[in-house]
Amino acid sequence: MAGGFVGGDVGKRAELYEGRITSYFILACIVGSLGGSLFGYDLGVSGGVTSMDDFLKHFFPSVYRRKQAHLHETDYCKYDDQILTLFTSSLYFAGLVSTFGASYVTRKYGRRISIMGGAVSFFLGAAINAGAVNIFMLIIGRILLGIGIGFGNQAVPLYLSEIAPPKIRGAVNQLFQLTTCLGILVADIINYFTEKLHPWGWRLSLGLAMVPATLMFVGGIFLPETPNSLVEQGKLDEARIILEKVRGTHKVDAEFEDLKEASEAARAVKHPFRNLLKPKNRPQLIIGALGIPAFQQLSGMNSILFYAPVIFQSLGMGSGASLYSSIITSSMLVLGALVSMSVVDRLGRRFLFIEAGIQMISSMVVVAVILALKFGRGATLPKDLAIVLVVAICTFVVAYGWSWGPLGWLVPSEIFPLETRSAGQSMVVCVNLFFTAAIAQCFLAMLCHLRYGVFILFAGLIVIMSVFIILLLPETKQVPIEEMSRLWEKHWFWKSIVSRPDSGNNDQKQQETKAATVV
Template sequence: MAGGGFVDGVPAGRAEMYEYRITPYFIFACIVAASGGSLFGYDLGVSGGVTSMDDFLKEFFPKVFRRKHAHLLETDYCKYDDQLLTLFTSSLYYAALVSTFGASVVTRTKGRRASILVGGASFFVGGIINAFAKNIAMLIIGRIFLGFGIGFGNQAVPLYLSEMAPAKIRGAVNQLFQLTTCLGILVANFINYGTAHIHPHGWRISVGLACLPATLMFVGGLFLPETPNSLVEQGKLDLGRKVLEKVRGTSNVDAEFADLVDASEAARAIKHPFRNLLQRKNRPQLIIGAIALPAFQQLTGMNSILFYAPVFFQSLGFNTNASLYSSTITNGALVLAALISMGLVDRFGRRAFYIEAGIEMFMEMVAVGITLGIYFGDSKTLPKSVGYFLVIMICLFVLAYGRSWGPLGWLVPSELFPLETRSAGQSIVVCVNMIFTALIAQCFLVALCHLKFGIFLLFAGLIMVMTTFVFFFLPETKQVPIEEIIFLWRDHWFWKNYITEEDVKAHTGGDKQQA
């Protein structure tokens, strides 16, 4: 089949011959797999609330508790500056970045479903340990098991959703992961709001309820089909075709199945996928998908707000209940943003969302930084009107992030890698993401203490750099079949320097020539 041009914005190969219908089987598989995002979201939401609860602080971090309620001479920015407390949050992400390499092996050799099951089981164990923790060591061990669960889940779920989805709706389907993440955060905030009134063990209920999404993910995973891509990669061609037909709702899958077989043949020739990622022809997806986008997702400063929203609002002068309530509002905005993104990302594209939201987030971070610089710090009383303005700015920031850098930070990397390096590439994505997540979790409070309002101006500058990078270097992947992404690199003004026609022919089995 001649190819290499574009049909309706899609690289012309066999793509125009793909057929699909939305079937109940497909919907079930995507919803169950996407529940893995609730693990990540629940922990993001619950940890900030728990670390602001007096009962938790009194039992494990009495020094922070005393500082919180004392009128010290130090600036209010520093009330929660305690590295052991932030280690409680960040230890999970250190564990996740280590476990993702083991998840890569499981995902490639045993399938995406196997990693989803391991992730659910590990997260369940972590929730139990934290709920019954008697000392800081038990807290950290529990967080490590939670981290293993997130490492496996975040490695497998975005891949699973992207591989199961037809190209034309892949953006919306993949963002089910972001939606369940946001719902997990929101649910965690409501739970924290309720358990904050249960003394002295309300925080144990909060962390223990992490077992619920883990159970749903594990039990649902027992009934999940493996993705056709993974089955073909494992050499199970007949089963792979049967699943593809069932997922697509049609027996006319010859074109798409042929692309999977071509990609699988290239994948089986790769004995060392991590080493293969370093080859010149894989430079675009390595730099953009595995390094830049997952790092940028964290450097927006959004996770600082997610981790420490209750702590942050308390530092601004809100009481415990008001701070939890304010952070619940911001996380409700995150859910709304995810729904907006799901509905529009396959229409307007990834680049438009990245660039528009990046400009908006820059302005909102500058507004927050300047406002704090004028009105907050050194035991000043924050005027209520200014507090409300800050909450509004943060909500607008969350809305922008939640429809762009948040979901697209998982969607776009999952689209960029060819089958032969996909599991390895996704492991690098998760690893880089977790490295920067852990660094933000560990360093935000101490940075807030020392840089004060300047930390928000720093994030604003980083957001402008990221948006500029996307403008120049990220091609549009909207509605492009995953196995034909290579045409985008070949036709890009910069990345074409790394892709040869021989690379294209080797990837496509030699049947897609330049138009």
Template sequence: MAGGGIADGGPGKRAHLYEHRFTPYFAFTCFVGALGGSLFGYDLGVSGGVTSMDDFLKEFFPKVYRRKHTHLKETDYCKYDDQILTLFTSSLYISALFMTFFASYLTRNKGRKASIIVGALSFLLGALLNAFAKNIEMLIIGRIFLGGGIGFDNQAVPLYLSEMAPAKTRGAVNQLFQFTTCAGILIANLVNYFTEKIHPHGWRISLGLAGLPAVLMLIGGILCAETPNSLVEQGRLEEARRVLEKVRGTKNVDAEFEDLKDASEQARAITSPFRTLLKRKYRPQLVIGALAIPAFQQLTGNNSILFYAPVIFQSLGFGNNASLISSFITNGALLVATVISMFLVDKFGRRKFFLEAGFEMICSMICVAVVLAVKFGHGEELSKGISAFLVVAIFLFVLAYGRSWGPLGWLVPSELFPLEIRSAAQSIVVCVNMTFTALVAQLFLMSLCNLKYGIFLLFGGLIVVMSCFIFFLLPETKQVPIEEIYLLFENHWFWKKIVRTNQDFEASNGKPAIV
């Protein structure tokens, strides 16, 4: 057996015999799974708006409030540079980073559904603590519980969607997670726009409303089915077949069910999935799916804009309402772009979206940096024309990200790994993603203060590196069954040298391989 853990006649070899039809039951399970994105998205959108609200700053960060209004007429990169204020945002992602390892154990042993339910409960508790916070400590503890919810749901939901979806529509189905993430961001910006006018506790409403998607997620998690993959992995074969027939809309699931059983047998033979993940044959998946793409997704700079859009626009001289409206517009672009990606990613493929959108993102970052270098930071407010140009440039950047690194940053890792290491790999994906999310959230305002317009050039340069990585090292995965993904690496110009076993190497040229 060479490659991704699939021998001849093993999982994936019957993929051409798979059948499926759309059913309401399948739609419901996908909707429930995708709700996990709304938890993530609402928090992404709400935190930046809340940290720019005067009532919130007066109660918890009076120094930032005074600095903001002392320089009200001065364009100042450093208005919001406060490490405790940014800890309010980043603490959630630090918590998610640690909780994902507990989520991996629960997801593997008790199923994807269990992790979804635990995540919803944790997020609900965090929302309540934040809504009734009396001090910074209570705020941070609430954020830690929110992070726990995100750690569990981000670990389980992409797996849930990938395993429920037929191979031919897996890209679109998996992107429901990104779609509801974007919808959550957009709704959060809309909520902030109205609650900013409710004094003095509008910010409490914004933070407390995070409990609503958590309640929906909890109810849906209780009612939805476990994935057939997980049920087979737990030895619940009859139930697994019933669920598979229900989600596929046909009784003719013999081929797919046999593949699931074969994959499960191999998965049960794995006693240490994290150690197994380090084996040579999984090295391409580890490097691409678990390390590079999750890190790159955050290093595009887009989440800096999502976290701090109102703060950024206020720093650039926009008023409170103008900054919230501008961030609402840019986050609207994210939602539109995700819809575009959902409908087209299984037609055009992952690589084309990464590369085409990457070029647009680089151009947008250069435009923003050049305008800021020439027109900003001289103690004068930006003109309406320049301000409009910046909004358009950021809008185009977010539009490109929203159909590439945003959804594909979750989709591609979720489809690269075979069943025996899938939950362990997904925990690494979330861990790396949350590590870089926390770093970006914690360091962005300080970097904006010190690097000024150079921060946008830095992001542009990083996107050049990412695009080269995709061009040379990522094979196209569209419409390829998950259990056949390993074949892409066995035939890839670079990765085939990495995954080749000693026997393969000796058979090809009679020389020993270095493992």
């Protein structure tokens, strides 16, 4: 039987945690989660802008001419241009590189500094993109946006996981995904209106990204650092004060002791990236740092988000209709995120992953069948099939919205121990951005050459993803981060790996021996 332990046994000390929802905690969550709006706005705005005629005429005239030649036809290849896709993917390649610096800053100076630094970089990138007069300026702006995304995606999920009480950590962490979805929706709505503002509407779409960046930076000034990070930096008194404010009570002894013990174990680790390779951290490495972030992108979701207007136009819809369809799909993404927030700590992570897998596979097959029936150049997609296509994509999107979208960030951020958390989250972001960039760069070419087969490919990958979850991921709902190691010790597969002699148990025994000697 797969799955093994279900998160009920969370340790005696965890049962002593006290606290309530405070205004201080709510402020921290709102400001911290704004990082998702940056990521989401860019996901939504890129595809819309690259389908605007004014933008294409200015920077990609050959693509514009090809588009006009097949204006009302199904032509999968009319947007296939590597420089055009580089406009989208360059941000994620830059984010990939910046992740390594973000990991150091997040660990050394705290989550708050990384969040604010990411906001500054994103603001500058948006400003340059809005004023761009050539492709070089576009790419430079995208690189700065990517650096901002790299820092934000590194720090925000960590921040939300660490600031949240264990019982509602799932819902709180999903604020990142919710604001990401809202950012996508806002971007699609803005694109729908700016597409009508000739010839500068695309500049407004790109420039408005400065708004969430400004809000995140200003909010960051008032943002408290997480108690976990302060303990990690040796600021115990300040950490205790923040923990009491966030929890709304002075009775935080049990939780504070857990934080200190986790920090002591973390300080004993001199090389966190190397420590990830130890058998005791093998589950976190395979599931959290590699598997989930890679599969999140291989689901094909971001391809749909990047290029939804382009996809719909390639299938014969007009510019306005394609942008309107994008608004519908992004609304489904917001709906999915809201559903996930309301049930994730009740139904659990595994249930949402597995149910959504079935729904996403079915939707991709339906999309592939529709496109196969109307396969070929020169054919116009009938209105009834176009409606079914949009419904199928919406069904896929809403399932992703309550599963791989939010849980792809939540589960990795909650399973790493403190000693490898910053390094682990760095790998999560790195792997995520690598596959995001690769898919963004290749998807339009894949659509051109594979046509409907690209959706069959994604369906097959989702089958593999779902089996991966069923076999290897235990339930993590309501399990305190400091107690997460108990899951692997009781899991049917991982228990034999984490219990190996070099799994880190020797380090623990040495710490216990030192503590006994001091006493």
